[in-house]
Amino acid sequence: MSEPSKAVPPFPAAGVGGPDWEPLYRSHYAGSVRLAGLLTGDYHHGEEIAQDAFARLLEAGARVENPAAYLRATVVNLSRSRLRRLVLARRRPDPASPDSPGADEGIEAAAAAGAIRAALRRLPTRQREALVLRFYGDLSLAEVASTMGVSEGAVKTHLHRGLAALAPQLEALR
Amino acid sequence: MNPEDRLASLMRADAGSRQPGDGRHGITRRLAARRRARQLRRAIIPAAAAVVAVALALILLPGGASTQRVHAANQPGGTGTARGTRPPAPTTTPSSSPSPGPSVTSAAGGPSASSTTASAAATGGARLPAGYDLGQATEQSGSVYATGTSPAAQNTGSGSAVVLRYPVSGPTSDGATSSPLPGPLAYSLGSGGLWVVTGAQPYASSTALSTLVELDSQTLATRASYPLTGPAGSVDAAGGAVWVGLDSGAVERFDPAHPAAVMAFPSPSGGSGAAESVSLSPDGSLLYELIQQPLAVVERDASTGKVLHTASLATAYGVWAHFATGMADTVEGFTAAHLTSYANIGGTDFGESSERLGDAVVGRADGTGRLYVWGYQRAGCFDLKSGTFIAAFALPDTANGTPVAAGPDGVFQLGPQGSQRVTIPATCTVG
Numbered sequence: 001m002s003e004p005s006k007a008v009p010p011f012p013a014a015g016v017g018g019p020d021w022e023p024l025y026r027s028h029y030a031g032s033v034r035l036a037g038l039l040t041g042d043y044h045h046g047e048e049i050a051q052d053a054f055a056r057l058l059e060a061g062a063r064v065e066n067p068a069a070y071l072r073a074t075v076v077n078l079s080r081s082r083l084r085r086l087v088l089a090r091r092r093p094d095p096a097s098p099d100s101p102g103a104d105e106g107i108e109a110a111a112a113a114g115a116i117r118a119a120l121r122r123l124p125t126r127q128r129e130a131l132v133l134r135f136y137g138d139l140s141l142a143e144v145a146s147t148m149g150v151s152e153g154a155v156k157t158h159l160h161r162g163l164a165a166l167a168p169q170l171e172a173l174r
Numbered sequence: 175m176n177p178e179d180r181l182a183s184l185m186r187a188d189a190g191s192r193q194p195g196d197g198r199h200g201i202t203r204r205l206a207a208r209r210r211a212r213q214l215r216r217a218i219i220p221a222a223a224a225v226v227a228v229a230l231a232l233i234l235l236p237g238g239a240s241t242q243r244v245h246a247a248n249q250p251g252g253t254g255t256a257r258g259t260r261p262p263a264p265t266t267t268p269s270s271s272p273s274p275g276p277s278v279t280s281a282a283g284g285p286s287a288s289s290t291t292a293s294a295a296a297t298g299g300a301r302l303p304a305g306y307d308l309g310q311a312t313e314q315s316g317s318v319y320a321t322g323t324s325p326a327a328q329n330t331g332s333g334s335a336v337v338l339r340y341p342v343s344g345p346t347s348d349g350a351t352s353s354p355l356p357g358p359l360a361y362s363l364g365s366g367g368l369w370v371v372t373g374a375q376p377y378a379s380s381t382a383l384s385t386l387v388e389l390d391s392q393t394l395a396t397r398a399s400y401p402l403t404g405p406a407g408s409v410d411a412a413g414g415a416v417w418v419g420l421d422s423g424a425v426e427r428f429d430p431a432h433p434a435a436v437m438a439f440p441s442p443s444g445g446s447g448a449a450e451s452v453s454l455s456p457d458g459s460l461l462y463e464l465i466q467q468p469l470a471v472v473e474r475d476a477s478t479g480k481v482l483h484t485a486s487l488a489t490a491y492g493v494w495a496h497f498a499t500g501m502a503d504t505v506e507g508f509t510a511a512h513l514t515s516y517a518n519i520g521g522t523d524f525g526e527s528s529e530r531l532g533d534a535v536v537g538r539a540d541g542t543g544r545l546y547v548w549g550y551q552r553a554g555c556f557d558l559k560s561g562t563f564i565a566a567f568a569l570p571d572t573a574n575g576t577p578v579a580a581g582p583d584g585v586f587q588l589g590p591q592g593s594q595r596v597t598i599p600a601t602c603t604v605g
Binding site: 025029030033034037038043046047049050051052054055056058059114116117120131132135136138144163166167170173 | 177178180181182184185186188189190192193194195198200202204205207208209379382
């Protein structure tokens with residue numbers, strides 16, 4: 001039985017008025033992986049989620065007015081779904097995810113970054129989403145609210161509580 | 175550095191240390207899987223209706239009591255008003271007198287009666303336009319029918335599509351190709367013609383109105399077209415009637431002999447989910463709908479539109495059909511009359527770890543007593559009565575997504591050379 005070809009296939013042609021996929025991929029794929037990685041605490045999940053989100057965007061085609069925003073919202077929703085399925089695993093203490101740059105690497109900054117991802121994983125989903133979108137994604141409050149599907153007031157609450165919960169870790173990582 | 179800046183710096187350092195690989199292949203593979211799943215879902219209910227009806231005959235009510243029961247209930251009782259005058263269809267044989275049958279529901283501002291007759295001729299031979307993808311194949315009356323869909327129609331729902339007819343045996347030049355229609359398409363063969371719904375994309379929240387088009391089942395020439403009251407995604411024709419599932423979750427019933435008499439029935443749930451797929455039992459007495467949001471299978475009396483039973487799929491995941499449930503797909507059988515789950519063939523291994531039901535689709539099993547499920551390279555047959563796995567066999571064309579059709583004449587796969595018969599184990603052929 002022959003193995004299916006692993007050659008990278010071209011993206012499907014966009015419909016009339018549809019976005020140009022290749023530039024979109026180049027400018028947003030890595031960012032989507034990283035966003036999903038931060039949201040789920042696992043960059044392997046992040047790659048799967050980003051690919052799934054792009055597939056949905058391709059499927060939606062020209063009906064999407066703002067592909068970047070659509071992609072971001074899809075990544076957030078898929079990350080949320082993924083975490084829901086992994087909730088039992090998430091509840092276990094797992095400060096060192098497989099992706100975390102370990103102390104063995106001897107890179108203090110990387111270790112600190114891995115530690116903050118582990119700390120993010122322990123936050124409630126909404127708080128984590130708000131923090132990642134606001135401070136990593138550098139989105140405005142309105143954009144965060146739109147992406148999460150909540151009010152700006154709720155975003156402020158999530159940010160405040162999330163920062164308060166992370167304060168000990170942030171202090172320790174100084 | 176304040177906590178916000180410190181957090182942003184740490185997150186960027188962590189994310190920046192991760193360089194993702196090339197995701198194009200994964201994206202394309204997932205996109206193809208989603209398209210297959212969409213096509214498969216459209217095929218769910220056609221398979222379900224045939225199988226459930228046969229299962230009913232085999233299991234629950236031997237001797238055809240089910241038909242008697244339904245016919246006994248086949249009395250006028252629907253509601254509605256005439257919503258337009260459509261010229262009668264050129265031919266067809268009404269199965270039973272539709273008038274003074276169920277009264278007819280009027281859609282607000284009903285369509286002004288436009289039908290088009292014999293407007294477009296088909297081309298000779300089955301010729302898939304370049305770049306089009308084959309999909310939704312079915313075998314019936316010595317031909318394998320399939321849709322051919324343009325990339326634009328697949329990607330955006332605003333392209334074109336054709337219906338193709340391949341002879342079961344013989345050259346593709348003996349087949350036919352319809353004129354291009356607004357795609358994607360859903361179609362059904364029965365009630366005197368081949369009935370097509372244009373712009374059939376129940377997942378896309380489309381707003382464009384669909385059209386019901388009647389084609390000649392042999393030449394695929396257009397006989398007539400009827401405007402629908404909204405976007406639609408599914409159609410089935412049997413027992414002298416044609417049912418269309420709308421994106422609103424409502425269904426409409428056309429009588430080919432009296433196309434002006436259109437009955438409309440609202441979504442049973444009152445929800446916003448589309449009637450993703452509709453299918454009639456072989457005798458046309460029962461209508462099955464797959465409804466989204468909430469996901470459910472609905473059984474109706476096909477004369478009155480009355481909802482007889484509803485089965486939620488939130489936990490059941492399917493009706494003798496491939497049904498995507500994330501990473502674990504399944505195929506499940508429900509009895510007719512009560513829509514009670516009685517068999518589940520999820521997880522059946524066709525002999526290769528990569529050929530589980532995750533890539534499968536269910537074929538019609540009319541008259542064979544067998545249910546066929548297939549993946550990319552292999553397929554299997556199951557006993558309709560019990561869901562017991564019987565045998566697996568190889569598919570000749572292992573190209574991804576190549577449609578397979580199971581019908582009264584056997585199992586066929588469409589390939590570059592047209593329809594080719596699939597050799598199936600003898601144990602699969604004993605009904």
